[in-house]
Amino acid sequence: MIDSIRYPIPAQTTRYELVIGGSRFISTIGxxxxxxxxxxxxNTIKAEFSDASHNVHAFRAGYGASVTEGASDxxxxxxxxxxxxxxxxxxxxxxxxxxxxxxxxxxxxxGTGGLVRAYTQMTKEAIxxxxxxxxxxxxxxxxxxxxxxxxxxxxxxxxRGGEVVDEDFAADVTMHIRFAVDRIEAFELGIQELSAGRxxxxxxxxxx
Numbered sequence: 001m002i003d004s005i006r007y008p009i010p011a012q013t014t015r016y017e018l019v020i021g022g023s024r025f026i027s028t029i030g031x032x033x034x035x036x037x038x039x040x041x042x043n044t045i046k047a048e049f050s051d052a053s054h055n056v057h058a059f060r061a062g063y064g065a066s067v068t069e070g071a072s073d074x075x076x077x078x079x080x081x082x083x084x085x086x087x088x089x090x091x092x093x094x095x096x097x098x099x100x101x102x103x104x105x106x107x108x109x110x111g112t113g114g115l116v117r118a119y120t121q122m123t124k125e126a127i128x129x130x131x132x133x134x135x136x137x138x139x140x141x142x143x144x145x146x147x148x149x150x151x152x153x154x155x156x157x158x159x160r161g162g163e164v165v166d167e168d169f170a171a172d173v174t175m176h177i178r179f180a181v182d183r184i185e186a187f188e189l190g191i192q193e194l195s196a197g198r199x200x201x202x203x204x205x206x207x208x
Contacts, residue, residue, distance in 0.1 A: 005181045007063040007095045011133040016126045020118045022106030023053075027126035032061050032098035035068045045100040053105040056119060058085035063095030063135075076103075080115035088123040095135065099123055135208050137181045140165065141201040143191075144172040152194055160187040181206060 013030035028045050032038035038059035046055045058071040069090075071082030085099055101122045110118060145153045150173050157164055157175075161183045166176040179187055184203065191199050 005137045006134055008093060008132045009096045009135045010094070011131040014126065014130045016122070016129050018122065018125065019106070020121070021110045021114060022108040023110070023118075024104040024106065025118060025122050026102040027099060027122045028102070029097065029099040029123075029126040029130050031096050032059050033096045034061050035059070035070060037061065037096075038070060038098040041098045042100055045102065049102040052102045054081070054101075054103040056081040056085060056101045056103070057099065058082050058089055058123070059098035060086075060089050060094075061096055061098075067095075076115055076119075077112055080112050081119045084116045084120045085123040088120055088127070092127055094127070094130075094132065099126055101126075137206050137208055138178050139181055139184060139203040139206055140176065140178050141203050143175050143177060143199055143201050145175055145199065146172055149195060149199075153191065153199070156190050156194060157187070160190055162187055177201070 010029065010031040013028065015029075016027045018025050026049065030041055032041055038057075038061050042055070042057045042059075045057075049055055054074045054076055056072060056074045056076060059069065061068045069086060071086040073079070073081040073083075076082075081101070085101060089097055089099065101119055143153075153175070154164065157177055160179070162177055162179040164175055165178050168174040188201060191201065
């Protein structure tokens with residue numbers, strides 16, 4: 001079962017760069033629907049910045065109660081980098097998100113407090129720069145529609161915010177339809193009234 005009907009996610013991979021205490025910090029933030037996605041993202045950034053002093057990461061794959069988390073200090077003192085970044089992600093209403101904070105050491109030690117502040121700031125600034133979109137929980141159904149009702153049903157699907165995925169024209173029109181979960185009830189009421197109870201959608205498993 002998916003935990004939430006609608007939730008915000010990264011719309012694209014975004015990068016933010018800042019010099020703090022002589023060190024160059026680069027935050028790269030993007031989407032990760034699963035822990036495997038997050039690790040693939042992290043490995044890509046590590047390969048891109050393979051000469052960096054550190055590639056710290058944090059991620060939250062999923063949303064609400066259905067979240068897989070991870071974080072790494074990548075050689076920074078324990079608890080000064082990955083955990084602060086993860087704490088920022090936890091405080092934001094964003095799902096399926098991963099951030100990698102690259103550091104090129106500039107010769108000036110920041111101390112544990114300075115590191116926590118730096119990695120916290122770099123995560124916050126990356127989120128500020130991040131464009132968001134929405135992930136929506138949906139369900140599909142196959143409905144058999146008599147030809148006299150076909151155009152009216154198509155119109156109803158459009159009016160109630162649904163999508164016709166596919167159609168098969170035989171004795172009736174079999175329509176593969178898709179709706180956001182929070183719009184199903186309104187469609188069901190409409191289709192019951194339109195068809196005088198002859199069309200009752202049976203919904204498949206939820207997906208996003």
